[in-house]
Amino acid sequence: MDMLKGDQIAAAKLTDWRKLAQGLHARYLVSNFASAARFVAAISQLGTELGHHPRVVIGPGMVDLSLVSPEAIYRAEDGSAYVVEWVTQRDIDLARAITRLAADQGLTPDPGSVSMLELGLDTAASATIAPVWAALLAGDSQAQGRGTPSDEIRDATGRVPHLWFGELSPMGGASRQRFHVEVYVPAEEAARRVAAVVEAGGVIVDDSDSPGITVIADQEGNRGIICVP
Numbered sequence: 484m485d486m487l488k489g490d491q492i493a494a495a496k497l498t499d500w501r502k503l504a505q506g507l508h509a510r511y512l513v514s515n516f517a518s519a520a521r522f523v524a525a526i527s528q529l530g531t532e533l534g535h536h537p538r539v540v541i542g543p544g545m546v547d548l549s550l551v552s553p554e555a556i557y558r559a560e561d562g563s564a565y566v567v568e569w570v571t572q573r574d575i576d577l578a579r580a581i582t583r584l585a586a587d588q589g590l591t592p593d594p595g596s597v598s599m600l601e602l603g604l605d606t607a608a609s610a611t612i613a614p615v616w617a618a619l620l621a622g623d624s625q626a627q628g629r630g631t632p633s634d635e636i637r638d639a640t641g642r643v644p645h646l647w648f649g650e651l652s653p654m655g656g657a658s659r660q661r662f663h664v665e666v667y668v669p670a671e672e673a674a675r676r677v678a679a680v681v682e683a684g685g686v687i688v689d690d691s692d693s694p695g696i697t698v699i700a701d702q703e704g705n706r707g708i709i710c711v712p
Contacts, residue, residue, distance in 0.1 A: 506551030568630030
């Protein structure tokens with residue numbers, strides 16, 4: 484099934500969900516573990532009917548859900564087709580069904596609180612070093628390039644954040660920071676998150692591409708990026 488573009492996902496108007504990185508994410512507030520379990524059991528039935536299931540995390544007072552199709556098709560301008568992890572129509576369909584289910588069970592959505600963490604490493608030789616990082620992070624050579632046409636490391640079980648490789652600037656020098664974290668947040672959360680960083684003593688290094696990308700740094704100059712898809 485073909486991957487959906489950003490405007491197609493936005494047109495679906497999924498009020499309970501936010502597109503972060505490759506997938507759709509939602510959080511529902513629950514009163515106790517029993518209500519969370521009932522919700523997840525009902526989602527399981529929905530998923531079976533549609534032939535697709537979300538990733539589920541149950542925590543104190545909440546159920547976190549993420550949806551992505553592991554075999555979406557990306558078609559490049561030259562006609563080449565790649566299998567990628569991305570949102571497809573079946574994710575949209577299941578997200579809508581879960582939204583209706585949550586409403587029926589009286590659960591409150593909390594889409595502004597969802598987030599996703601990824602790691603970035605700048606390098607001039609991703610193909611050379613990627614196997615090392617696949618072994619370290621996932622213990623699985625297949626993690627290299629899973630769901631992406633690049634060398635990105637993605638653990639199929641979701642135990643660790645994705646690691647993607649950026650281009651190393653030749654002007655960076657040996658002392659330049661090469662690792663950084665990227666925190667994906669909903670659009671309505673970005674300004675508050677940046678303000679919280681500044682209030683905590685951090686600084687804005689580059690907001691020329693905000694709200695999509697805002698580069699921040701701590702008091703020692705260590706950088707991170709707040710991302711809005």
